[in-house]
Amino acid sequence: MTDCFTNGLLDVEQAMDKMLSALTPATTESQNIHLEQACGRILSEPVRSEFSVPPFDNSAMDGYALRAADLKQSNTLRLIGKSFAGEPFDGALDAGQTVRIMTGAVIPDGADAVMMQENCQAEGDNITFNSVVKAGDNIRRSGEDIRSGDIVLPRGHKISPVDIGLLASLGIAEVTVYRPLRVALFSSGDELVLPGTPLKQGQIYDSNRAALRAMLEKMDIEVIDLGLIPDDKKHLEEAMQRGAHSADAMISSGGVSVGEADYTKEVLEQLGQVSFWKLAIKPGKPFAFGKVDDCAFFGLPGNPVSALVTFHQLVTPALALLGGQMPQQSLLLSAISSDKLKKRPGRMDLQRGICWQDENGALMVKSSGKQGSGLLTSISKANCFIRLPRESGDIQAGESVQIQLFDGLLSSKS
Ligand code: AMP
Numbered sequence: 466m467t468d469c470f471t472n473g474l475l476d477v478e479q480a481m482d483k484m485l486s487a488l489t490p491a492t493t494e495s496q497n498i499h500l501e502q503a504c505g506r507i508l509s510e511p512v513r514s515e516f517s518v519p520p521f522d523n524s525a526m527d528g529y530a531l532r533a534a535d536l537k538q539s540n541t542l543r544l545i546g547k548s549f550a551g552e553p554f555d556g557a558l559d560a561g562q563t564v565r566i567m568t569g570a571v572i573p574d575g576a577d578a579v580m581m582q583e584n585c586q587a588e589g590d591n592i593t594f595n596s597v598v599k600a601g602d603n604i605r606r607s608g609e610d611i612r613s614g615d616i617v618l619p620r621g622h623k624i625s626p627v628d629i630g631l632l633a634s635l636g637i638a639e640v641t642v643y644r645p646l647r648v649a650l651f652s653s654g655d656e657l658v659l660p661g662t663p664l665k666q667g668q669i670y671d672s673n674r675a676a677l678r679a680m681l682e683k684m685d686i687e688v689i690d691l692g693l694i695p696d697d698k699k700h701l702e703e704a705m706q707r708g709a710h711s712a713d714a715m716i717s718s719g720g721v722s723v724g725e726a727d728y729t730k731e732v733l734e735q736l737g738q739v740s741f742w743k744l745a746i747k748p749g750k751p752f753a754f755g756k757v758d759d760c761a762f763f764g765l766p767g768n769p770v771s772a773l774v775t776f777h778q779l780v781t782p783a784l785a786l787l788g789g790q791m792p793q794q795s796l797l798l799s800a801i802s803s804d805k806l807k808k809r810p811g812r813m814d815l816q817r818g819i820c821w822q823d824e825n826g827a828l829m830v831k832s833s834g835k836q837g838s839g840l841l842t843s844i845s846k847a848n849c850f851i852r853l854p855r856e857s858g859d860i861q862a863g864e865s866v867q868i869q870l871f872d873g874l875l876s877s878k879s
């Protein structure tokens with residue numbers, strides 16, 4: 466364990482590995498739900514297609530179905546009928562014949578190609594073709610997208626709006642998913658008050674719980690809001706016991722710094738097994754992880770930006786695992802820093818940035834402003850994290866840096 470720490474700070478990747486290897490999915494309970502309720506839920510069984518998609522060979526164009534080889538004899542064929550979407554041609558095509566066909570309509574038996582209508586001239590029942598086609602041209606083959614029996618969505622997949630369309634196209638009206646994860650949430654600190662009430666000297670508003678709750682709800686997690694817990698042992702103990710009894714995971718913010726006038730550490734040591742780490746990440750050094758009974762515990766730092774960043778970077782993958790979701794890699798892009806960025810070696814920085822494309826299409830990034838761990842405007846104005854490695858020093862203007870675009874949890878734009 467000691468090899469993970471340098472200068473007493475634990476690498477973020479190592480913290481992640483430790484957490485993920487200590488966790489297993491919180492639920493194996495499945496529910497059958499209607500497709501309309503399925504967006505955002507996690508499949509507990511793979512979905513297979515019971516038929517091929519497209520289910521039949523069909524036309525990719527409006528035009529005429531024919532036998533490609535016939536055009537070698539003559540460029541005029543006789544029209545014998547029509548095949549429209551939902552109204553197939555009843556019969557088969559013989560040599561020298563053609564059938565009017567619309568996009569998506571069934572290819573008539575005997576035809577092996579479709580000529581687009583722009584290359585055809587109709588005079589009564591005589592259709593003249595001004596171009597040639599090969600067998601197979603302009604035909605969408607049965608099973609080209611999905612073959613009968615294929616797994617279309619695996620177990621652990623989180624259902625997106627597009628997946629809803631895919632499932633509907635397969636005629637699936639119900640899916641089997643895990644029950645939603647239940648997460649208990651509280652804030653700790655005597656200085657905190659609820660938005661909407663006046664502030665007394667020394668008080669601040671509880672912003673962490675509001676933002677964390679919104680993010681959890683966006684993740685389709687059931688939130689058990691335990692409220693604002695004052696810095697006293699009895700209240701903390703009660704909150705943690707309630708959380709452990711009612712939820713799969715518990716998240717608190719504040720009170721995890723070392724040497725504070727609070728009881729988080731003492732209470733947790735008494736109730737469960739929890740490690741207090743100093744992470745090599747800026748913002749967000751103090752972090753607690755462990756278990757109270759079977760409930761995973763995540764103790765976030767109190768500073769608002771630190772709380773949101775550590776939640777986003779460390780807790781969301783852990784919650785995904787608890788909820789039965791397959792692991793996902795976040796995408797890192799390279800961008801050119803337009804300005805100098807200040808950075809001290811020792812911790813990985815997740816600076817808040819604004820990225821854009823310059824006139825040549827190059828991806829550029831700049832700081833979103835003052836970077837203090839309590840300054841929520843820096844994250845509110847940003848659209849990405851600028852991810853600067855632990856040992857890196859200052860970044861000069863023009864240098865390439867890695868960025869991570871904000872996802873739908875941190876931004877309403879994506
Ligand atoms: P702590 O980790 O409890 O020492 O908190 C660090 C800083 O974050 C202090 O300035 C706290 O007032 C602030 N803080 C703690 N919890 C919250 C919260 N829920 N909302 C906003 N600020 C908080």
Ligand code: MG
Pocket residue numbers: 653654655719720727767
């Ligand atoms: Mg505190």
